[in-house]
Amino acid sequence: MRRTHEDAELLALARRYVMPERRYRKLGGSVLRLRGPEYDRFVRALGEDARLITPGEITTLLEGGWRERRTAAWLIAVGRRTEFRERLGGLLLAGEVCCVGLAYCVALAGFGTPRDADLLAAYLDRCLRRPGLDHDQAVVMGALVFTALNLRGDQAARFLGPDGMWERWLHEAPHRRHTPEPTTYLSLIRRLCAFVDACAEAR
16 A cells, blocks of 8 residues: 555645545545535536546555545546446455445446446455454445446345345344444435536536
8 A cells, every 4th residue: 555655646646636625534425415615616626636637646546545545436436437447346345444435335336337236246245244344334235236226136135135144244243233224325325426426517
């Protein structure tokens, strides 16, 4: 992992794309609370940066810490940079840093192809088998349900059926027994993908 305080190239990109108005902190559920001129300014700026950033710059940001990776994933989502699909799926599965899983999920759900569903399902196949692991299972499930509904497919069914992996994970992980239903995270993913669409239209 590259670190901004040790890497002049990464630092320059962070100052350009990540840090202005503390963008990285708003990229998540916080964007849903933006209103009025602040919302309009944020949407235009994110859409413009998604258009301007180069593939090489995105690759560099994805080698940084959570702030850089989160911002890169959102720029990928808004820019429809589907060439980064496999990279995002790999980073989600690796779980190297915290605070980024939702951003990966928004991008993959926004792409919305059967391959994106496969990448989300691969994460659940691995992580729902580990009740002691409490990372991004809930938001990934929401993203998979969202993607499956849009595809009119059954990619999420095997996880959510009676005695499915989701129910077993909740039962075997007592600290997650009060986790909201997947529909809660489905709603979050749906609203964030709508925000991505608004930014893409503003490009």
